Amino acid sequence: MIKLQPGEKIIAKIRKHWLMFFIENSGIVFVGILPLILLLVPSSFFVQFLPTLDSTQIIALIGFVAAVVELFIFMIFMILLTTYYLDVVIVTDKRILDVEQISLFSRNVVTMPIEKIEDVKIETLGLLAEVFKFGSLDIQTAGEIKEVHVRGIRYPERARDIIMEAYRLNKSGPK
Amino acid sequence: MFGSYPGAVDLSVLIANVLPAVFSILILIFVVLGLILAYHWRKYAYNLPATFLFQLFYWAVGAFLVAGMSTAFIAFGT
Numbered sequence: 001m002i003k004l005q006p007g008e009k010i011i012a013k014i015r016k017h018w019l020m021f022f023i024e025n026s027g028i029v030f031v032g033i034l035p036l037i038l039l040l041v042p043s044s045f046f047v048q049f050l051p052t053l054d055s056t057q058i059i060a061l062i063g064f065v066a067a068v069v070e071l072f073i074f075m076i077f078m079i080l081l082t083t084y085y086l087d088v089v090i091v092t093d094k095r096i097l098d099v100e101q102i103s104l105f106s107r108n109v110v111t112m113p114i115e116k117i118e119d120v121k122i123e124t125l126g127l128l129a130e131v132f133k134f135g136s137l138d139i140q141t142a143g144e145i146k147e148v149h150v151r152g153i154r155y156p157e158r159a160r161d162i163i164m165e166a167y168r169l170n171k172s173g174p175k
Numbered sequence: 176m177f178g179s180y181p182g183a184v185d186l187s188v189l190i191a192n193v194l195p196a197v198f199s200i201l202i203l204i205f206v207v208l209g210l211i212l213a214y215h216w217r218k219y220a221y222n223l224p225a226t227f228l229f230q231l232f233y234w235a236v237g238a239f240l241v242a243g244m245s246t247a248f249i250a251f252g253t
Contacts, residue, residue, distance in 0.1 A: 010221070013221065050190075056250065057251050060247045060250035061247070061251055063246070063250070067240055067247055068201060071201060071237065071240040071241065071244065079212070082216065082229075085216075085229075086215065086216075086220060090221075101219075104215065107219075
């Protein structure tokens, strides 16, 4: 867990757009539909492969296989959803934390003091990005701190304004 | 294929033996994953309402699928 410094306040949490999650993981949604198609196949089709089972058992078996596959896909979906949600840029009044959730057990956290920010760049490319209001965010800093680059964040203009406001408040605040 | 020739594998017997193992392992994975995800959300999400909603969704949908799986499992056995 990221510990805040004494007196530090979280100003905003910037996440990727939900559409990015959907685009990146649309395959799993498609695979989730496949077991439902299996349920539409008449049980008489399976009798030739399982001659010792009666039709009730075949229907139960198809239902079981469909439920197993759906549960498995559901669990993968929830892991992906967790990875998506925990991938966040946290803006506080003192620093910016870029938490890059690579997988469930791997994350990369970049911390940059807010006073070190030199440039905040946003980029909105394409019709889809324009309509759904998402884009990329680049934060460059002075010194050797790794720059932050986040793709597909929602409302990039708003994110830039929040960061610049936090920077301004930090500069004008008590030393 | 799985015909009635001597030495052929009776697929229905094979399935009947495999189902309980699949059922048990999947429920175990479901519960363990639920606990792992709950831990991650509580520790890193910084959002209690979202954490609650996520867990509610996970256990509700998961329970529905497990119930479907259990019903099919029982129906297959009886």
